[in-house]
Amino acid sequence: MTVTSAEDMVFVQRVPAKVLPPPVTQVGAIGWARTNLFSSIRSTVLTFFTAGVLVWIAVPIIQFLLIDAVWSAKDPTACLPREGHEVGACWAFIHERIGYFTYGSYPPAERWRVNLFFLLLAFGSGLMLWLDAPRRGLGAVYFFVVLPVVSYILLSGWPLIGLPRVETDLWGGMLVTIVVATVGIVVSLPIGILLALGRQSNMLAVRFLSITFIEFVRGVPLITVLFMASVMLPLFVPPEFSPDKLLRALVGMVIFAAAYQAEVVRAGLEGIPQGQIEAAKALGLRYWRLNSSIVLPQALRITIPNIVNSFIALFKDTSLVFFVGIFDFLKTIEVARLDPKWSGPNTSLTGYAFAAIVYFFCCYLMASYAESVERRLGRADRR
Amino acid sequence: MADIENQHAEPGGNAVEIAGLYKWFGTFNVLVDVNLTIKRGERVVVCGPSGSGKSTLIRCVNALEDYQRGKIFVNGMELSTNLKRIDEVRREVGMVFQQFNLFPHLTVMENCTLAPIHVRKMPKREADALAKKYLARVKIPEQADKYPGQLSGGQQQRVAIARALCMNPRIMMFDEPTSALDPEMVKEVLDTMVELANDGTTMVVVTHEMGFARQVADRIVFMDAGQIVEINTPQEFFSNPQHERTRLFLSQILK
Numbered sequence: 022m023t024v025t026s027a028e029d030m031v032f033v034q035r036v037p038a039k040v041l042p043p044p045v046t047q048v049g050a051i052g053w054a055r056t057n058l059f060s061s062i063r064s065t066v067l068t069f070f071t072a073g074v075l076v077w078i079a080v081p082i083i084q085f086l087l088i089d090a091v092w093s094a095k096d097p098t099a100c101l102p103r104e105g106h107e108v109g110a111c112w113a114f115i116h117e118r119i120g121y122f123t124y125g126s127y128p129p130a131e132r133w134r135v136n137l138f139f140l141l142l143a144f145g146s147g148l149m150l151w152l153d154a155p156r157r158g159l160g161a162v163y164f165f166v167v168l169p170v171v172s173y174i175l176l177s178g179w180p181l182i183g184l185p186r187v188e189t190d191l192w193g194g195m196l197v198t199i200v201v202a203t204v205g206i207v208v209s210l211p212i213g214i215l216l217a218l219g220r221q222s223n224m225l226a227v228r229f230l231s232i233t234f235i236e237f238v239r240g241v242p243l244i245t246v247l248f249m250a251s252v253m254l255p256l257f258v259p260p261e262f263s264p265d266k267l268l269r270a271l272v273g274m275v276i277f278a279a280a281y282q283a284e285v286v287r288a289g290l291e292g293i294p295q296g297q298i299e300a301a302k303a304l305g306l307r308y309w310r311l312n313s314s315i316v317l318p319q320a321l322r323i324t325i326p327n328i329v330n331s332f333i334a335l336f337k338d339t340s341l342v343f344f345v346g347i348f349d350f351l352k353t354i355e356v357a358r359l360d361p362k363w364s365g366p367n368t369s370l371t372g373y374a375f376a377a378i379v380y381f382f383c384c385y386l387m388a389s390y391a392e393s394v395e396r397r398l399g400r401a402d403r404r
Numbered sequence: 405m406a407d408i409e410n411q412h413a414e415p416g417g418n419a420v421e422i423a424g425l426y427k428w429f430g431t432f433n434v435l436v437d438v439n440l441t442i443k444r445g446e447r448v449v450v451c452g453p454s455g456s457g458k459s460t461l462i463r464c465v466n467a468l469e470d471y472q473r474g475k476i477f478v479n480g481m482e483l484s485t486n487l488k489r490i491d492e493v494r495r496e497v498g499m500v501f502q503q504f505n506l507f508p509h510l511t512v513m514e515n516c517t518l519a520p521i522h523v524r525k526m527p528k529r530e531a532d533a534l535a536k537k538y539l540a541r542v543k544i545p546e547q548a549d550k551y552p553g554q555l556s557g558g559q560q561q562r563v564a565i566a567r568a569l570c571m572n573p574r575i576m577m578f579d580e581p582t583s584a585l586d587p588e589m590v591k592e593v594l595d596t597m598v599e600l601a602n603d604g605t606t607m608v609v610v611t612h613e614m615g616f617a618r619q620v621a622d623r624i625v626f627m628d629a630g631q632i633v634e635i636n637t638p639q640e641f642f643s644n645p646q647h648e649r650t651r652l653f654l655s656q657i658l659k
C-alpha cells in the first residue's frame with residue numbers, strides 16, 4: 022500500500038474554473054433535433070417513418086379542407102365538380118346553414134335570445150371554472166340559481182314580459198346540444214355526489230338503493246336509458262303534465278350521467294384519509310356538516326380532472342338524443358346534408374368534417390382545462 | 405363561571421368512568437374487563453406495549469369506536485348508541501391524534517373556528533377571538549392565516565391542540581401526540597401539554613414519553629393485552645412497579 026502524500030489529500034483551488042456556454046447539442050433547434058429526433062439510428066428511422074405517415078394523411082386532408090375547398094358561393098352549383106377542376110369541401114354549404122346548425126328551427130326573429138343565453142352561460146361557466154375567482158359563493162348562486170331560471174324564461178319565453186313562447190320542438194342544433202350537455206352536467210353532479218355518499222352510508226336501505234341505481238344504470242347503454250325516459254316517464258305523471266320531448270331526454274341524460282358521476286366522486290371520497298373523518302367527528306361535526314365542510318371539498322378538488330373527463334364523454338353522448346326525436350347539432354347536419362339543393366358530392370363529407378371539428382374543439386378545450394387543474398393540484402400537493 | 409360549569413358534573417366529579425368494558429374486533433377480544441375512573445382535573449398517562457389496546461380504549465371514550473359490553477360515563481353522561489348523546493359527549497372531549505389530522509384545505513384559523521361555529525353555533529367573530537386566544541396559548545399566533553401544509557410537524561400538532569381547546573372541552577385526550585414528530589419538535593409539544601396540565605385541565609395521555617409521565621401524571625395506567633394490569637402513582641410506578649409485566653416493560657423502555 023502506497024502512502025499518499027499530503028498534497029494528494031488536500032486541495033485548495035487557486036484559479037476558479039471557467040463556466041462555459043453549453044455545447045450545440047444542448048441548445049437551439051439543432052440540439053433539440055439531435056436529442057429528440059436523431060439520437061440513434063432507430064430513432065432516425067422512426068422519425069422519418071412518422072413524418073411519412075403524417076404527410077400521407079395530412080396532405081389529402083389539407084387539400085380537401087383548405088386548398089380545393091369552395092369557401093362561399095351564391096348558388097350551390099359552385100360545389101359541383103367541373104371538367105379539369107377538383108372540388109373539395111363545400112364550406113359554402115356550412116356557411117348558408119350555420120343558422121340552422123346553431124339554433125335549429127328557433128324563429129329567426131327570436132334568435133337573439135339564444136345568443137344572450139350563450140353569453141350568460143359562458144360568463145357563468147367562466148366564473149365556475151376559475152378556481153381563484155373572488156366571491157365564488159356569489160358565482161355559484163348565479164350559476165346554479167339565477168342562470169337556470171333566466172335561461173328557461175329566455176329560451177321558452179314568457180309572453181307576460183313580451184317574450185313570445187318558443188316550443189322546444191323548434192329548438193335544435195348547437196343550442197340543444199349545449200342545453201342537454203349543460204343540464205346533464207350541472208344536475209348530474211349533485212345527484213352523483215348524493216349517490217356516492219349513499220353508497221357509503223351506514224343505513225342499509227340507502228346503501229342498497231344507491232348501489233342498485235348506480236349499477237343498473239351503468240349496466241345499460243345510454244340509448245336504453247333515453248328510450249326508457251321518453252317512453253316511461255309519461256306513465257308516472259298525470260297526462261296534463263305530460264313532459265315534453267326535450268325534458269324527457271334531459272331526465273334520461275341526467276339519470277345516466279349521475280350514475281357515472283357517482284363512481285367518479287366515490288373514487289375521490291375514498292382518497293380522503295380516515296383520520297380526517299375521525300378528527301371531524303371528534304370535534305362534534307355531524308354527518309352533513311362533516312361531508313360538506315371536510316370530506317367533499319377535499320374529495321372534489323382531487324376529482325376535478327376526472328369530473329371534467331366525464332363531462333367530455335357526456336358532451337359527446339348528447340349526440341344520441343336524436344334517437345328520441347331531438348334535433349341536436351349532429352342531427353341538424355344529418356338533415357341538412359340530405360337537402361337536394363346542396364346535392365354536390367362533398368356535402369356530406371363537409372358536414373361531418375364540420376361536426377368533427379366543432380366537437381373536437383369543445384372537447385379539447387375541456388381536456389386542456391382538466392389538465393391545467395391537474396398540474397395545479399400536483400403543485401399544491403408538493404407544497 | 406367555573407361554578408356554573410361544575411353544576412353539570414356528577415356529585416363525585418368524575419370526568420370519565422369506565423366499568424367492565426369489553427370490546428371485540430371480530431372474534432379478537434381487544435379490551436378485556438377494563439375498569440377506570442378519572443376524576444376531574446386529574447392527569448392520567450396510559451402506557452403499555454404496542455397493540456395492547458391503548459388507542460382503542462381512549463377512542464371508545466368519545467365513540468370513535470363502539471364496544472360490546474360494559475359502561476362508559478363521560479361527565480356523568482352515559483355513552484350510548486343514541487346519536488344525540490354521542491354528540492354531547494364529543495363536545496365534552498377534545499382529542500389530539502398522532503397524525504395531527506388537521507384539515508389541509510382550511511387555514512389554521514379556519515381549522516380552529518370550524519367546530520365552534522358549526523357545533524357550538526358561536527358567532528364567527530367570537531370564534532375568531534377564541535381561536536386567537538388558544539393559538540397564542542400554544543405559541544403560534546402568527547401562523548393563523550397559513551395552511552397546515554406550510555407548518556412544521558411540531559407547529560401542526562400545536563394547532564391540533566388549539567383546535568381541540570377551542571371547543572372548551574372538559575377532558576383532553578391525546579393519542580401518542582409526539583410519536584410522529586421529529587425529535588427536535590417533541591419538546592415544544594410536550595411543553596405545551598405540561599402547561600395545559602399546570603392549568604388544571606383533565607387529561608388522558610397515551611404516550612411513551614416517560615419523562616412527561618413522571619413530570620405531570622397523577623396516575624399511570626399500564627395496559628397489556630387489552631387489560632389494565634397496573635395503576636399507580638408515577639413515583640411508585642417507576643421505582644417500585646408491582647406487576648411483573650410492568651417491570652418487564654419498564655426494563656425494556658428504560659434500557
Ligand SMILES: Nc1ncnc2c1ncn2[C@@H]1O[C@H](COP(=O)(O)OP(=O)(O)OP(=O)(O)O)[C@@H](O)[C@H]1O
Pocket residue numbers: 429434452453454455456457458459460461
Ligand atoms: N380496526 C381494527 N380492526 C381489527 N383489529 C384492530 C383494529 N384496530 C386495532 N386493532 C387491533 O387491536 C389491537 C389494539 O390496537 P390499538 O391500536 O388499540 O393498540 P395500541 O395500544 O394503541 O398500540 P400502539 O402503541 O401500536 O398504538 C391491536 O392488536 C390491533 O391490531
Ligand SMILES: [Mg+2]
Pocket residue numbers: 458459460579580
Ligand atoms: Mg395506538
